[in-house]
Amino acid sequence: MLKNLTLHKVTNYEAMSQKAAEIFAEAVNANPTGSFGFATGSTPIGMYKALTQMQKNSQTNLSKITAFNLDEYYPIKANDPQSYAYFMAEHLFTETGITKSHIPNGEAKDPQAECEAYEQKISSTGGIDMQILGIGTNGHIGFNEPAQNLLATTSYVPLAEATIESNSRLFASPDDVPRHALTMGIHSIMMAKRILLLASGASKAEIIRQTIYGPITTQVPASLLQLHQDVTIIVDSDAAKNL
Ligand code: PGA
Numbered sequence: 001m002l003k004n005l006t007l008h009k010v011t012n013y014e015a016m017s018q019k020a021a022e023i024f025a026e027a028v029n030a031n032p033t034g035s036f037g038f039a040t041g042s043t044p045i046g047m048y049k050a051l052t053q054m055q056k057n058s059q060t061n062l063s064k065i066t067a068f069n070l071d072e073y074y075p076i077k078a079n080d081p082q083s084y085a086y087f088m089a090e091h092l093f094t095e096t097g098i099t100k101s102h103i104p105n106g107e108a109k110d111p112q113a114e115c116e117a118y119e120q121k122i123s124s125t126g127g128i129d130m131q132i133l134g135i136g137t138n139g140h141i142g143f144n145e146p147a148q149n150l151l152a153t154t155s156y157v158p159l160a161e162a163t164i165e166s167n168s169r170l171f172a173s174p175d176d177v178p179r180h181a182l183t184m185g186i187h188s189i190m191m192a193k194r195i196l197l198l199a200s201g202a203s204k205a206e207i208i209r210q211t212i213y214g215p216i217t218t219q220v221p222a223s224l225l226q227l228h229q230d231v232t233i234i235v236d237s238d239a240a241k242n243l
Pocket of ligand 1: 040041042043044134135136137140141142
């Protein structure tokens with residue numbers, strides 16, 4: 001395995017969440033007013049719960065960080081329970097008192113202009129200290145879907161069929177899943193000083209193997225992380241079973 005990648009194999013989802021929270025809290029404690037990147041999805045929920053608990057126990061304090069989220073559906077209202085703005089408030093921001101939070105605006109009139117403004121906000125803070133990532137079963141990071149070409153900066157993108165299908169479990173019907181999103185691009189993600197990628201469950205086992213050991217290809221966007229200088233991957237035993 002490449003030297004710039006650190007792999008932690010842990011037993012289950014709870015252990016993955018706890019380990020991720022500890023690594024993240026350590027990074028926040030080293031820079032309590034730094035910029036940190038967040039992900040949504042089922043995977044980081046346990047980590048966010050553990051971080052909230054750590055803050056209650058005075059082991060960390062997230063309230064002074066600046067937060068950037070990877071992506072948001074488009075179009076979607078911020079107060080829609082399916083929006084990532086809603087997700088972050090519910091799972092982390094409200095309880096930990098994070099107020100300097102940035103999420104691409106799913107209600108923006110001009111999605112292109114919103115992407116440019118978002119990219120500008122990230123670079124104006126001096127970059128992200130640690131970026132949390134989940135991974136799609138198709139290898140997407142953020143909503144950077146497998147394709148012949150990937151985009152560098154925050155972009156307005158169509159969702160892959162596999163993503164619509166996978167995320168439809170959270171909507172009343174597959175027709176309700178927005179077909180587009182605003183996502184940080186590959187460059188926006190790669191510029192983070194450190195990356196913390198989490199994966200849990202057997203459905204992620206094959207894509208985790210390809211991410212770590214496969215060729216670097218835009219058809220597996222996460223494989224580009226092999227080029228990043230400081231990536232930590234935490235997998236539970238089901239997600240590690242092909243390693
Ligand atoms: P999940 O999504 O955490 O719900 O599996 C991960 C992703 O699509 O990036």
